[in-house]
Amino acid sequence: MARPGLDPRAALALAALIAAPLVLGDFWLVQIFGRALILGLIALGLTLLAGFGGMVSLGQMTVAGVSAYTVAILTTTGTGPALSLPVLPAVVLALILGVAAAGVIGLLAVRTSGIYTIMITLAIAVVFFYFTRQNYPIFNGFDGYAEVRPPAPWGQPAPFYYLCLAVAAAGYLWVARLVASPFGLALQGVRDEPRRLTSLGFDVYRHRIAAYLVAGALASAGGVLLVWFNTRIDPGTVSLGPVIDILVIAVIGGLSHPVGAFVGALAFVLIDNFAVEAIPAARERFNLIIGTFFLLVVLFSPDGLLGIWRRLMRPPQDAG
Amino acid sequence: MTLFMATLLNGLSLAALYFIVASGFTLIFGLMRVVNLAHGALYLLGGYVGFEVQRATGSWYAAVAAGFAVIAAVGMALQLVLFRHMEGQELRQTLVSLALSIIAADLMLWIWGGDTYQIITPDYLFGAFPVGLPGLPMYPTMRLVTILVAVIVGIALWIFLTRTRLGMIIRAGVDDRDMVQASGIDVHAVFAATFAIGAGLAGLAGVIGGSVLSIAPGEDLRFLLISLIVVIVGGMGSVAGSALGALLIGLAEQFGLAYTPTYGVVYTFLILVAVLALRPQGLLGRA
Numbered sequence: 001m002a003r004p005g006l007d008p009r010a011a012l013a014l015a016a017l018i019a020a021p022l023v024l025g026d027f028w029l030v031q032i033f034g035r036a037l038i039l040g041l042i043a044l045g046l047t048l049l050a051g052f053g054g055m056v057s058l059g060q061m062t063v064a065g066v067s068a069y070t071v072a073i074l075t076t077t078g079t080g081p082a083l084s085l086p087v088l089p090a091v092v093l094a095l096i097l098g099v100a101a102a103g104v105i106g107l108l109a110v111r112t113s114g115i116y117t118i119m120i121t122l123a124i125a126v127v128f129f130y131f132t133r134q135n136y137p138i139f140n141g142f143d144g145y146a147e148v149r150p151p152a153p154w155g156q157p158a159p160f161y162y163l164c165l166a167v168a169a170a171g172y173l174w175v176a177r178l179v180a181s182p183f184g185l186a187l188q189g190v191r192d193e194p195r196r197l198t199s200l201g202f203d204v205y206r207h208r209i210a211a212y213l214v215a216g217a218l219a220s221a222g223g224v225l226l227v228w229f230n231t232r233i234d235p236g237t238v239s240l241g242p243v244i245d246i247l248v249i250a251v252i253g254g255l256s257h258p259v260g261a262f263v264g265a266l267a268f269v270l271i272d273n274f275a276v277e278a279i280p281a282a283r284e285r286f287n288l289i290i291g292t293f294f295l296l297v298v299l300f301s302p303d304g305l306l307g308i309w310r311r312l313m314r315p316p317q318d319a320g
Numbered sequence: 321m322t323l324f325m326a327t328l329l330n331g332l333s334l335a336a337l338y339f340i341v342a343s344g345f346t347l348i349f350g351l352m353r354v355v356n357l358a359h360g361a362l363y364l365l366g367g368y369v370g371f372e373v374q375r376a377t378g379s380w381y382a383a384v385a386a387g388f389a390v391i392a393a394v395g396m397a398l399q400l401v402l403f404r405h406m407e408g409q410e411l412r413q414t415l416v417s418l419a420l421s422i423i424a425a426d427l428m429l430w431i432w433g434g435d436t437y438q439i440i441t442p443d444y445l446f447g448a449f450p451v452g453l454p455g456l457p458m459y460p461t462m463r464l465v466t467i468l469v470a471v472i473v474g475i476a477l478w479i480f481l482t483r484t485r486l487g488m489i490i491r492a493g494v495d496d497r498d499m500v501q502a503s504g505i506d507v508h509a510v511f512a513a514t515f516a517i518g519a520g521l522a523g524l525a526g527v528i529g530g531s532v533l534s535i536a537p538g539e540d541l542r543f544l545l546i547s548l549i550v551v552i553v554g555g556m557g558s559v560a561g562s563a564l565g566a567l568l569i570g571l572a573e574q575f576g577l578a579y580t581p582t583y584g585v586v587y588t589f590l591i592l593v594a595v596l597a598l599r600p601q602g603l604l605g606r607a
Contacts, residue, residue, distance in 0.1 A: 295420070
């Protein structure tokens with residue numbers, strides 16, 4: 001098995017992404033690659049949780065939402081609690097609150113295991129959505145917050161793209177290192193044989209919660225970028241659709257390697273932007289298309305696009 | 321007093337509707353370990369089917385029957401065509417049901433649009449019924465009917481599960497699926513029947529919900545959430561647990577909305593948190 005890390009292929013991909021602004025227009029930079037990097041970063045946490053920890057959490061978008069709302073509430077004026085903090089402390093606070101939210105979700109979810117995790121995190125995610133929609137004092141209800149912009153230089157397309165790329169690359173390297181570290185190996189042990197790990201002296205709950213915190217940090221960073229990308233946040237951002245999109249992204253990319261989250265995010269964003277245009281009759285039927293694509297992947301390639309890629313690349317004698 | 325009484329009855333009638341939906345969800349989960357995330361979509365589809373049948377035939381009872389029967393058939397088809405081939409792969413089944421719910425929600429939006437529909441009930445169920453409670457002389461008849469239907473569904477399920485052969489096989493299957501299979505019972509036929517009943521209950525609830533509340537896009541999500549929370553709180557696979565969970569959630573939601581309007585959903589969350597912290601297997605669930 002190849003150890004995940006900065007192998008030559010990853011270095012090549014990173015170099016290509018760094019050079020991308022030389023050839024790509026603003027639309028491709030921000031709307032396609034920028035958005036894919038942000039969604040991939042949020043989904044990366046799910047890849048860690050589900051692929052390496054065996055915990056399919058639907059809480060990633062909720063954590064991103066907590067962090068995004070924090071930035072919006074603290075840096076905008078006019079609606080809600082007008083605090084208008086400088087950007088840096090607001091972002092730091094957003095990351096802290098996001099990770100704290102992830103910790104709460106983790107504490108609740110690790111009490112049960114397996115298929116229950118998906119039910120509990122889904123319930124928490126939907127409750128958070130309803131709460132943001134019906135609460136006006138803090139979340140400004142249905143309208144949410146508008147005009148949330150990044151500080152001066154980062155509002156431009158190329159700098160914003162590089163900001164997304166830097167954060168996403170850091171997140172990717174962190175997770176790639178982590179899953180090969182003793183912690184990552186223990187986490188995979190916890191996924192496969194929790195009882196054996198317990199009897200070996202590992203604290204199963206602590207490993208699981210630590211994984212939730214790491215995933216939460218990734219989602220929080222993604223949430224900050226997301227609110228700047230959209231320049232607004234409202235309950236729609238944390239509704240069931242986006243919550244499930246993160247799972248769809250992680251699954252269609254493939255849960256077996258951290259890069260799957262970004263592959264899935266790119267596929268998702270491309271489908272979002274182009275598949276709908278390719279089929280004129282289905283202009284407003286994005287969910288139908290992505291749902292069918294998701295269904296086909298789950299039915300025929302449970303290890304996602306990465307799995308398809310590996311099967312195509314693998315020589316007949318099976319180098320595996 | 322009026323607010324309290326009205327809120328109490330609203331909570332009870334809502335709990336009744338929640339119970340009908342969640343009992344189907346818990347039945348399927350208890351036996352097959354399938355977390356059917358398309359359950360909310362089945363509820364909404366049942367509502368639309370009931371609406372169309374009522375419009376075509378003019379009979380509310382035909383709508384109720386069709387809502388149950390059509391969705392039961394859809395559920396059985398799902399089990400036979402899809403879930404049967406992934407037995408034991410819980411996550412994959414869940415993901416498939418999730419994909420189905422995304423597809424179904426979009427198809428329903430395509431067919432019925434974003435409008436809100438209400439299923440027309442017979443005249444004698446429309447209007448208010450003299451309940452004669454202190455501070456609340458009259459109460460909408462249809463909401464009382466919802467409570468009645470839930471009681472009937474509860475009793476019918478209890479008789480079915482304890483007094484019929486199929487019901488006993490299902491209960492045995494919940495406890496020890498392998499043993500049931502080993503004793504020569506065709507579990508696939510039992511699974512298909514259970515899926516049909518569970519889905520049919522979602523369809524039935526859709527028609528009732530479409531009559532007492534309304535049907536619109538988004539209701540599928542609401543009732544999926546309700547099913548999840550009720551079943552987590554009550555205990556997975558326990559029909560009695562889903563009744564208890566539905567009561568708690570229905571009452572908490574209505575009292576929360578009546579007395580602290582913008583924090584209504586917080587109480588639901590707190591109940592969920594308390595149960596998970598103190599009794600992770602649910603109030604009436606077995607560890």
